């Protein structure tokens with residue numbers, strides 16, 4: 001077998017995928033109430049299209065914006081709007097949200113007769129992605145139709161499906177590849193048509209060889225779809241690392257994948273595009289993983305957007321052991337929660353609950369100059385120097401050491417024997433550098 005492809009740097013955290021990787025996707029119970037934020041994406045917020053007392057149906061558009069960089073939101077349930085009100089989302093920021101009391105009986109989404117997906121034009125695919133409210137479902141939540149509109153002078157020749165799922169614990173992409181492989185391939189080819197590329201590569205980490213075999217067998221008759229195996233390493237699925245590992249192309253600092261002729265999309269997004277094109281289905285539910293040693297019965301759930309995570313935890317048997325940390329998303333890049341009130345959004349790939357026996361909580365001490373953070377950084381930065389500059393409030397130096405090129409993967413903190421939370425310092429530095437630039441303008 002050819003050697004698995006990879007990039008330089010990175011780390012090998014304990015993956016713990018076995019907790020949920022064997023669990024087939026099952027539908028989460030529809031909660032009594034969903035809270036659907038009107039902004040779940042990077043870009044302009046939506047205006048509410050409904051108000052208190054309105055009836056809504058599954059898949060009905062309930063928020064939209066005229067801005068190009070935005071994505072509409074749709075009701076995930078049949079029910080009645082209780083209120084439109086500011087609610088803290090998973091980051092703690094208050095976001096205008098539509099609260100819907102759900103009907104006791106929930107109908108299945110009625111598939112609409114879509115067009116022949118093989119005859120769709122690039123413009124039609126972009127429009128479908130926009131109307132369906134598609135965003136990157138790996139966590140970043142960038143509107144898909146915008147990504148499908150690369151600059152005219154930057155032709156895209158390659159679509160990469162990011163099927164690495166390199167975050168520890170998460171298995172929802174793995175399950176979708178096993179259970180929805182045909183839809184993934186169809187969605188990937190729609191992405192290819194939308195940007196006028198010639199080829200699709202589906203990049204899968206070597207800890208999911210059953211998915212490699214399944215997708216290879218489904219794509220066997222297709223000359224435009226390849227499956228490549230990548231080394232199991234974090235953050236193999238970061239866009240720049242993945243592009244380099246698969247093609248050797250280097251995305252310059254501050255630039256997008258289109259700079260080197262690539263479009264990268266996540267497994268869930270490709271499947272959602274297929275469902276939107278073939279069935280007229282908007283993005284109002286998603287597959288996510290509820291897992292960790294603090295969850296009694298870890299699993300992969302298809303959950304309505306707006307479902308409180310407390311309901312998902314209950315659907316997985318509740319807590320077990322001594323849970324001390326609850327994270328929305330994966331443990332490396334997710335958001336630590338102070339409770340269970342946050343709701344599922346389009347970018348929620350998982351809920352991970354860690355127990356006291358696996359969480360290493362050390363006090364931050366001074367840097368011991370071991371250079372482990374430098375060796376781990378996939379962007380070849382010197383995280384220790386960024387931290388040093390940030391601690392001193394030397395924002396120009398933090399920028400000089402590459403704070404703006406950091407994509408907050410957390411490899412540095414993972415390796416640091418001094419328990420230094422580099423990403424927190426980097427975020428602070430980024431905010432200060434941006435504020436200073438704004439002031440100068």
Ligand code: SF4
Pocket residue numbers: 376377378379380381382383405406407408409410411412413422423426
């Ligand atoms: S400095 Fe940024 S990019 Fe480099 S390892 Fe740390 S978090 Fe990742």
Ligand code: SF4
Pocket residue numbers: 366367368369370371372373374383384412415416417418419420
């Ligand atoms: S890993 Fe931590 S202790 Fe080692 S050089 Fe980096 S910041 Fe310093």
